[in-house]
Amino acid sequence: MRGRSLIYRKPLTRQEADIVVKYLSNPPKGGSANYFIIDMLGGKLDRPDVPSVFDHHKNALFTMVPFSEWGTPDSGPGLTCPECLKWSADMAKDLQDAYSSGPRLEAYQNMLELGMPLSAYYGEKNLLRLQQIKKTFDPTNVFSFPQSIPLP
Known part of the structure; x- marks a missing residue:
C-alpha cells in the first residue's frame, strides 16, 4: 500500500x-x-x-x-x-x-514519505522543538530511521 x-x-x-x-x-x-x-x-x-x-x-x-x-x-x-x-x-x-x-x-x-522535508509535516518551528526534545531524550539517536526526527 x-x-x-x-x-x-x-x-x-x-x-x-x-x-x-x-x-x-x-x-x-x-x-x-x-x-x-x-x-x-x-x-x-x-x-x-x-x-x-x-x-x-x-x-x-x-x-x-x-x-x-x-x-x-x-x-x-x-x-x-x-x-x-x-x-x-x-x-x-x-x-x-x-x-x-x-x-x-x-x-x-x-x-511520512521519503524525500519530503520534515518541515512539511511539522512546520519549521515545531521541527526545531522536536529536535530539542530528541536531543534531551535520545541523545545517541537510538531511534533513528529514514523519516525520524534528526538530532539538531
Whole structure:
C-alpha cells in the first residue's frame, strides 16, 4: 500500500478535481484497490489546548490522500507493484503542482514519505522543538530511521 497526504487550505479547484477523475479512471495494472481519501480538518485541531506539532496545520480545510494497494495478506513481504507506486506518486505530484499553480510543502504527519522535508509535516518551528526534545531524550539517536526526527 502507498499513500501520500496533501493538505489543502482552500477549496478544490476544477483543475484539481479533473486530476482526481483522470487518475481514478485509469488505475494501474497490478493494483488490487486504488482510491482517494478526503479527511476534513478544522474543529479542535484549530483550537489546541496546548502547543502541539499540529499547530502549523491550523485553518487547513482538508487532506487528500491518493492510495494504491496491491497483493493480498498472504502474498508475503517484499511484494511491490511499480505501476501502483508510480500511479500514486504521479497523482500526488500533479495535484501538488496544480495547487496554487505550484508545489506546496505541507503534509500530514501520519503519511511520512521519503524525500519530503520534515518541515512539511511539522512546520519549521515545531521541527526545531522536536529536535530539542530528541536531543534531551535520545541523545545517541537510538531511534533513528529514514523519516525520524534528526538530532539538531
